Amino acid sequence: MATKEVITKVWIEDGCIVCDAxxxxxxxxxxxxxxxxxxxxxxxxxEFTKPRSGEIADAAEECPVDVIKFDxxxxxTAGESEDAPSAAPQVAEAPAQPAQPEKxxxxxxxxxxxxxKVAPAKVSVAGASDPSIAALLQAATSRGGxxxxxxxxxxxxxxxxWRSKAADExxxxxxxxxxxxxxxxxxxxxxKQRRAFxxxxxxxxxxxAFGLGAGITxxxxxxxxxxxxxxEESDPRIRVGKIxxxxxxxxxxxxxxxxxxxxxxxxxxxxxxALSIICTHLGCIPNWLPNDRKFxxxxxxxxxxxxxxxxxxxxxxxxxxxxxxxxxxxVVVDKSKKYQYELGQWDQPGxxxxx
Numbered sequence: 001m002a003t004k005e006v007i008t009k010v011w012i013e014d015g016c017i018v019c020d021a022x023x024x025x026x027x028x029x030x031x032x033x034x035x036x037x038x039x040x041x042x043x044x045x046x047e048f049t050k051p052r053s054g055e056i057a058d059a060a061e062e063c064p065v066d067v068i069k070f071d072x073x074x075x076x077t078a079g080e081s082e083d084a085p086s087a088a089p090q091v092a093e094a095p096a097q098p099a100q101p102e103k104x105x106x107x108x109x110x111x112x113x114x115x116x117k118v119a120p121a122k123v124s125v126a127g128a129s130d131p132s133i134a135a136l137l138q139a140a141t142s143r144g145g146x147x148x149x150x151x152x153x154x155x156x157x158x159x160x161x162w163r164s165k166a167a168d169e170x171x172x173x174x175x176x177x178x179x180x181x182x183x184x185x186x187x188x189x190x191x192k193q194r195r196a197f198x199x200x201x202x203x204x205x206x207x208x209a210f211g212l213g214a215g216i217t218x219x220x221x222x223x224x225x226x227x228x229x230x231x232e233e234s235d236p237r238i239r240v241g242k243i244x245x246x247x248x249x250x251x252x253x254x255x256x257x258x259x260x261x262x263x264x265x266x267x268x269x270x271x272x273x274a275l276s277i278i279c280t281h282l283g284c285i286p287n288w289l290p291n292d293r294k295f296x297x298x299x300x301x302x303x304x305x306x307x308x309x310x311x312x313x314x315x316x317x318x319x320x321x322x323x324x325x326x327x328x329x330x331v332v333v334d335k336s337k338k339y340q341y342e343l344g345q346w347d348q349p350g351x352x353x354x355x
Contacts, residue, residue, distance in 0.1 A: 007053040026055035240274075280318070281300055284297050321345075
């Protein structure tokens with residue numbers, strides 16, 4: 001009795017990349033799904049896997065990530081008996097004529113495996129076969145997978161020229177062999193994977209630090225850019241000095257000390273008023289001419305009397321007055337409140353101070 005190794009159990013570990021090499025090698029055993037590969041239900045029994053041990057072993061060898069595993073046991077096989085009767089027994093001779101041997105139906109010849117049917121290679125004009133077309137035909141008509149490709153690669157002379165070429169410049173056989181060779185090198189050199197992972201991690205951390213630094217630097221400026229521009233106005237109330245200094249002014253006198261703040265302090269009879277220095281024509285700033293006793297606008301020639309009433313030029317109305325009041329003995333001008341002569345507001349409380 002002879003013995004041979006057979007497979008009684010097969011399974012797939014984590015890490016399948018769905019390359020369909022296993023289903024190509026053993027379609028009765030493996031099934032490729034959309035995101036993984038599984039064992040067909042019929043292949044979960046030893047009676048089913050034993051006759052397909054060779055196909056399962058080829059599938060495991062062709063797997064680029066080495067996730068196909070199986071259990072192997074030794075099985076006894078009976079050899080052919082030496083005393084077995086011949087397939088066609090002889091028939092006794094008849095007296096008249098020899099009897100013809102009985103025709104025994106011939107057993108059907110085993111189907112020739114698909115791998116042996118290789119299409120004839122394309123022939124060039126000179127008569128030599130095109131190696132690219134020959135490789136393509138051999139790959140298309142034979143069973144795919146890593147094991148078959150590697151066996152055919154070993155049978156052909158290898159000068160190493162295909163390793164230096166890009167993948168799109170290679171025929172299908174050499175392209176697949178190059179992919180398989182790279183996968184094998186990756187499995188055999190896990191340190192290279194770890195180095196690549198550490199390199200990528202360091203690169204990601206570097207970019208993250210750069211982004212954080214840029215955010216810290218540019219963030220406040222960007223936030224300020226996105227904020228609305230709000231002008232902070234100063235207090236409209238201006239303290240223009242003690243009341244005593246204005247009691248000493250004579251009627252018709254003009255104090256220009258607060259012209260930079262936009263105010264003329266004017267003694268109008270027994271009243272103290274705070275005039276705006278803005279010309280009511282087009283917004284120019286007139287000048288006080290003490291010798292002429294008038295305000296004169298340099299832009300268009302408008303003229304105003306010491307009390308602010310307009311009397312010459314294109315200006316349409318008198319100067320405006322600000323609210324004025326006394327607080328703790330100090331004269332205060334509130335520029336947020338204005339009074340206009342033409343509206344009859346100069347007689348309202350707050351438009352002047354009684355002196």
